[in-house]
Amino acid sequence: xxxxxxxxxxxxxxxxxxxxxxxxxxxxxxxxxxxxxxxxxxxxxxxxxxxxxxxxxxxxxxxxxxxxxxxxxxxxxxxxxxxxxxxxxxxxxxxxxxxxxxxxxxxxxxxxxxxxxxxxxxxxxxxxxxxxxxxxxxxxxxxxxxxxxxxxxxxxxxxxxxxxxxxxxxxxxxxxxxxxxxxxxxxxxxxxxxxxxxxxxxxxxxxxxxxxxxxxxxxxxxxxxxxxxxxxxxxxxxxxx
Amino acid sequence: xxxxxxxxxxxxxxxxxxxxxxxxxxxxxxxxxxxxxxxxxxxxxxxxxxxxxxxxxxxxxxxxxxxxxxxxxxxxxxxxxxxxxxxxxxxxxxxxxxxxxxxxxxxxxxxxxxxxxxxxxxxxxxxxxxxxxxxxxxxxxxxxxxxxxxxxxxxxxxxxxxxxxxxxxxxxxxxxxxxxxxxxxxxxxxxxxxxxxxxxxxxxxxxxxxxxxxxxxxxxxxxxxxxxxxxxxxxxxxxxxxxxxxxxxxxxxxxxxxxxxxxxxxxxxxxxxxxxxxxxxxxxxxxxxxxxxxxxxxxxxxxxxxxxxxxxxxxxxxxxxxxxxxxxxxxxxxxxxxxxxxxxxxxxxxxxxxxxxxxxxxxxxxxxxxxxxxxxxxxxxxxxxxxxxxxxxxxxxxxxxxxxxxxxxxxxxxxxxxxxxxxxxxxxxxxxxxxxxxxxxxxxxxxxxxxxxxxxxxxxxxxxxxxxxxxxxxxxxxxxxxxxxxxxxxxxxxxxxxxxxxxxxxxxxxxxx
Numbered sequence: 001x002x003x004x005x006x007x008x009x010x011x012x013x014x015x016x017x018x019x020x021x022x023x024x025x026x027x028x029x030x031x032x033x034x035x036x037x038x039x040x041x042x043x044x045x046x047x048x049x050x051x052x053x054x055x056x057x058x059x060x061x062x063x064x065x066x067x068x069x070x071x072x073x074x075x076x077x078x079x080x081x082x083x084x085x086x087x088x089x090x091x092x093x094x095x096x097x098x099x100x101x102x103x104x105x106x107x108x109x110x111x112x113x114x115x116x117x118x119x120x121x122x123x124x125x126x127x128x129x130x131x132x133x134x135x136x137x138x139x140x141x142x143x144x145x146x147x148x149x150x151x152x153x154x155x156x157x158x159x160x161x162x163x164x165x166x167x168x169x170x171x172x173x174x175x176x177x178x179x180x181x182x183x184x185x186x187x188x189x190x191x192x193x194x195x196x197x198x199x200x201x202x203x204x205x206x207x208x209x210x211x212x213x214x215x216x217x218x219x220x221x222x223x224x225x226x227x228x229x230x231x232x233x234x235x236x237x238x239x240x241x
Numbered sequence: 242x243x244x245x246x247x248x249x250x251x252x253x254x255x256x257x258x259x260x261x262x263x264x265x266x267x268x269x270x271x272x273x274x275x276x277x278x279x280x281x282x283x284x285x286x287x288x289x290x291x292x293x294x295x296x297x298x299x300x301x302x303x304x305x306x307x308x309x310x311x312x313x314x315x316x317x318x319x320x321x322x323x324x325x326x327x328x329x330x331x332x333x334x335x336x337x338x339x340x341x342x343x344x345x346x347x348x349x350x351x352x353x354x355x356x357x358x359x360x361x362x363x364x365x366x367x368x369x370x371x372x373x374x375x376x377x378x379x380x381x382x383x384x385x386x387x388x389x390x391x392x393x394x395x396x397x398x399x400x401x402x403x404x405x406x407x408x409x410x411x412x413x414x415x416x417x418x419x420x421x422x423x424x425x426x427x428x429x430x431x432x433x434x435x436x437x438x439x440x441x442x443x444x445x446x447x448x449x450x451x452x453x454x455x456x457x458x459x460x461x462x463x464x465x466x467x468x469x470x471x472x473x474x475x476x477x478x479x480x481x482x483x484x485x486x487x488x489x490x491x492x493x494x495x496x497x498x499x500x501x502x503x504x505x506x507x508x509x510x511x512x513x514x515x516x517x518x519x520x521x522x523x524x525x526x527x528x529x530x531x532x533x534x535x536x537x538x539x540x541x542x543x544x545x546x547x548x549x550x551x552x553x554x555x556x557x558x559x560x561x562x563x564x565x566x567x568x569x570x571x572x573x574x575x576x577x578x579x580x581x582x583x584x585x586x587x588x589x590x591x592x593x594x595x596x597x598x599x600x601x602x603x604x605x606x607x608x609x610x611x612x613x614x615x616x617x618x619x620x621x622x623x624x625x626x627x628x629x630x631x632x633x634x635x636x637x638x639x640x641x642x643x644x645x646x647x648x649x650x651x652x653x654x655x656x657x658x659x660x661x662x663x664x665x666x667x668x669x670x671x672x673x674x675x676x677x678x679x680x681x682x683x684x685x686x687x688x689x690x691x692x693x694x695x696x697x698x699x700x701x702x703x704x705x706x707x708x709x710x711x712x713x714x715x716x717x718x719x720x721x722x723x724x725x726x727x728x729x730x731x732x733x734x735x736x737x738x739x740x741x742x743x744x745x746x747x748x749x750x751x752x753x754x
C-alpha cells in the first residue's frame with residue numbers, strides 16, 4: 001500500500017488521586033495498514049478495561065491483516081459486554097477505537113465515551129457521526145479522510161469531570177476542550193503536545209487531586225507530499241501502556 | 242512617610258468670618274497667578290531640560306523684588322506658603338510636560354480680563370474652523386466653571402503663632418481651627434469674641450490660648466466632622482507632630498480645612514505573605530494570598546452591598562485581611578487599565594471600574610500604614626488577565642471562555658476570577674527570581690559584554706578563561722553608581738536589584754548573540 005500520510009500517535013493517563021495506577025487503559029498498535037488505538041474507560045474496574053483492550057488488540061492483530069473493519073471489532077467488543085440488568089447498573093466499559101490508515105482514511109468507533117475532537121490545521125471540524133444499536137447499546141461511527149495537518153483527540157470520561165469542583169457555568173466541557181485545543185494548536189505540533197496539555201489542564205482544574213483518571217489520546221496525521229516538501233523524516237511513535 | 246488628608250468642615254462661620262476667608266482666598270489666588278505669569282518664560286526654558294526639575298530650584302528663581310511685589314496682594318500671612326505652592330505647581334507642570342508635550346500651562350485664577358480674552362480666543366478658533374461646535378462648547382464650559390474660582394490657601398506649616406493650628410475645648414469636647422489670614426493692616430482689634438471658651442492648643446505641652454486684648458491677625462472657627470475624623474483628631478491630641486500642612490478650601494458655599502496628617506505609628510511590621518488584589522468582572526474585588534515560593538494560601542472575593550460606600554468598605558476589608566495574614570499588598574497600577582479583564586455583556590455594569598480601583602489604591606496608601614503594614618506596591622497590569630500565573634505565558638489564546646483560563650503553554654487552568662490576583666501576588670517573587678540580562682557579542686578582538694539599560698559595557702579579552710573579570714568590573718561599575726542620582730527609574734531599579742543581590746553571578750543572565 002502506498003503511504004500517503006505520516007501518523008504520529010501519543011497517549012497518556014494520570015491516575016485518580018491517591019491511586020498508583022490508572023484504571024483507564026490505552027493501547028496503540030502499528031501494522032502495515034496503519035495505526036490503531038483504543039482507549040477504554042476504567043470507571044467500572046481497571047481489570048475489566050484491561051481485559052477489553054487486550055481483547056481488542058488480539059482482534060486487531062489476528063484480523064487486521066485480513067482487512068476486517070474496526071466497526072466489526074467494535075461490535076465484538078460491545079457484544080462481549082454485560083447486557084440486561086447488569087448493563088443497567090452501569091457495568092459496561094466505554095471505549096474509543098480509532099484506526100488511521102496510511103492511505104489517509106480514518107475510522108472512529110465509540111461507545112460510552114466523549115466524542116472525539118477533530119482539528120484540521122488547528123480549526124475544529126464538525127464530523128458526521130452515524131449511530132447503530134446493538135443489544136440495546138448505541139455505537140457511534142465516524143469516517144474521515146485525512147487532508148492537511150489533521151489532529152484527532154480522544155479523552156476519557158474522567159476528563160470531563162475535572163472541572164466539577166470549580167465555579168464554572170459550563171465546566172470543563174467537550175466544547176471547552178475543543179476551544180482549548182484550537183487555541184493551543186500550532187503548525188509544528190506533535191501528537192504528544194495536546195495530550196500533555198489536556199492532562200495538565202485536567203489536573204490543574206482538579207486542584208492536583210483528580211477524582212477520576214484523566215486520559216487522552218491523540219493522532220497527528222499529515223499527508224506525505226507536504227512532508228516531502230518540508231524534508232521531514234518519516235517517524236512514527238507509539239506508547240504502549 | 243505616608244500621609245492622609247483630614248477633611249474638616251468649618252462649622253457655620255459668621256458673615257464677617259466668611260468675608261475674611263473669601264478675601265484671603267481671592268488675594269492668595271491673585272498672588273499665585275501673578276507668580277505664574279511672572280516666571281512663565283523661565284519655566285518654559287526649564288521645560289526643555291530632560292532631567293526632572295526639583296522644587297528648590299524653582300523656589301530660588303523668586304528674587305527679592307518679586308517677593309516684595311507680592312505684598313500688593315496683602316498675602317503677608319502666607320507668603321512663604323505661597324512660594325512653596327508656586328514651586329510645587331511649577332514642578333508638577335514640568336514633570337507632566339516632559340511626559341506629554343500638550344500639557345497646558347497652569348492657571349491658578351481666571352479673573353475677568355483673562356476670562357474675556359480666553360472667551361474671545363475660543364470664539365476666534367470657532368470662527369476660523371479650528372474647533373467645531375462640540376469643541377467650542379467644551380472649552381466655554383471649562384472657562385465658565387473656572388471663572389472667578391479661587392485657589393485654596395496653602396498653610397505650609399502647623400504652628401501656634403503663624404499659618405494655622407488646632408484648638409481643643411476639653412469641657413465641650415470640641416475642636417477649633419486658628420487661621421492666620423490677616424496682615425497687620427487688616428488685623429482685627431479686640432480679644433477673641435467667645436470669652437466663655439477655654440481653648441487649648443493641640444501641640445506639645447498643650448498650652449491654653451491667651452485671649453488678650455489688642456490687634457489680632459487670625460480668626461478662630463469651629464470645626465465639624467465625622468467619627469473617623471474625631472478619632473484622628475484625638476490621636477493628634479496625643480501626638481501633635483502628626484499634623485502637617487493644610488489647605489483652606491471653598492466648595493460651593495461651604496468652607497473646609499484639609500489637613501495633611503501623618504498616618505501610622507511609623508513602625509512597619511514585617512510581612513510574611515503577599516496579597517494580590519485585582520478587579521473582579523462580576524463586581525467587587527478578588528484577592529489571593531501567597532506564601533513563600535508563590536504557594537497559594539487563600540483565594541477569595543470581596544464585594545460591597547448597594548448601601549455601602551464601596552471604596553471605603555473594600556479598603557477596610559482588604560486592610561483587615563492583610564493584617565490577618567501579615568501581607569504585603571500588591572495592586573494594579575493605573576487603576577487596572579489594560580489588564581484585559583474578560584467581562585461578559587451581562588456583567589459589564591457590575592465590573593469594578595478603573596476609576597474606583599484607582600480610588601481604592603489611594604485609600605490603601607494610608608490605611609495600610611495605619612495598621613502597621615507597608616504601603617501597597619503598584620505593579621504593571623498590562624494583560625494581567627491573559628498571563629499564566631504559573632509560567633508567565635501571555636497571550637489572548639489562554640482565554641477559553643469568559644470564565645475559564647487555560648494556559649496554552651503549560652496547561653495551568655483556573656477560573657478567570659483568580660488569574661489577576663494570583664499574578665499580582667506572585668509578582669514580587671517572580672521579580673526577585675528574574676535575572677538581569679547582559680548581552681555578549683562576539684567581536685574580532687574578544688567579546689563585548691553590555692547592558693544598555695544600565696549603561697554598562699566591558700570587553701572580555703580573547704584569551705579570557707572565564708567571566709570572573711566581567712563580574713569584577715560589573716561590581717566596580719555598580720559601586721561607582723552608588724551615591725549618584727539615577728534619573729531613570731528603570732535603571733535605578735536594576736541597579737538596586739544588582740547591588741543588593743547576595744550573589745551577583747546568580748542575578749545575571751548572560752545572553753550570547
